[in-house]
Amino acid sequence: MKRSQSRHTALEEQAGADIRQQFAEHFDQFLASSAAIEHFEKDIARLALAVNMTTARTSPSRIRLQTNDGVTWYKSLDLMDSFSACYRPTDAGTEFAVVERLPFANGHEIVARSRNAVDVLKALAHGQRKALQLWNEDLSAHVSQSLAERYPGQDMSQITNAVMRGLTQWVSHDHTQTQNRSRGIRI
Amino acid sequence: MDTLSKSESQPFPVSGERLAYSVEEAAALLGVNYFSVYRLIQRGKLKVCRALRGKLLVPREELLKLLKGE
Numbered sequence: 001m002k003r004s005q006s007r008h009t010a011l012e013e014q015a016g017a018d019i020r021q022q023f024a025e026h027f028d029q030f031l032a033s034s035a036a037i038e039h040f041e042k043d044i045a046r047l048a049l050a051v052n053m054t055t056a057r058t059s060p061s062r063i064r065l066q067t068n069d070g071v072t073w074y075k076s077l078d079l080m081d082s083f084s085a086c087y088r089p090t091d092a093g094t095e096f097a098v099v100e101r102l103p104f105a106n107g108h109e110i111v112a113r114s115r116n117a118v119d120v121l122k123a124l125a126h127g128q129r130k131a132l133q134l135w136n137e138d139l140s141a142h143v144s145q146s147l148a149e150r151y152p153g154q155d156m157s158q159i160t161n162a163v164m165r166g167l168t169q170w171v172s173h174d175h176t177q178t179q180n181r182s183r184g185i186r187i
Numbered sequence: 188m189d190t191l192s193k194s195e196s197q198p199f200p201v202s203g204e205r206l207a208y209s210v211e212e213a214a215a216l217l218g219v220n221y222f223s224v225y226r227l228i229q230r231g232k233l234k235v236c237r238a239l240r241g242k243l244l245v246p247r248e249e250l251l252k253l254l255k256g257e
Binding site for chain 2: 026033081111127131135137
């Protein structure tokens, strides 16, 4: 039997439990963000339709916002976190954008823009996935270092891999492997 | 993801300030959640360094630039 398929030793089991406890808040936030992205991806078609429908509004109470490049948009929908979908009429037709409002920044920043509402929403989802991957890599490095400090001289790479595999099983392979979600991050 | 070249990073700390922060610390300083910081890094809005084992470090100078809107 390969080492990667073998049962963990008592020390490794303890290390895994320690890590789960130490990084519980991080893992929870990571999984919550992953779930939010997955939900958003599944909802893109419906959201795009809703965004397109808001472009027909002519009410003077439409919310206007200005992005950092000086362009004025009409707010369409609030999306996940601090993102909003926006639109603006132009001579060449309606233009769509996803903008982000950060508490420390002045104004709104454009994340994606296109003539197609679906495209800007997909661009947001793609960027979110890439950011999630970055988070995963950073988390893995922290877990690895913590294990090295707690268990000097021990090879704890199996535990790092097992813990991170639990997180990535339903994150990095699109959202088709949702059945792995229930496995959580147990090793 | 943008990372700093050696020539861009400051060689010495200024007046005892820390040179860099973890993503968790940077998030606390900016008043946002962790994921917002990773998004900023991914979009190239915040430059980072790689430390031991590949951990991300956010240089203090880059945080200040972001806050000033540079």
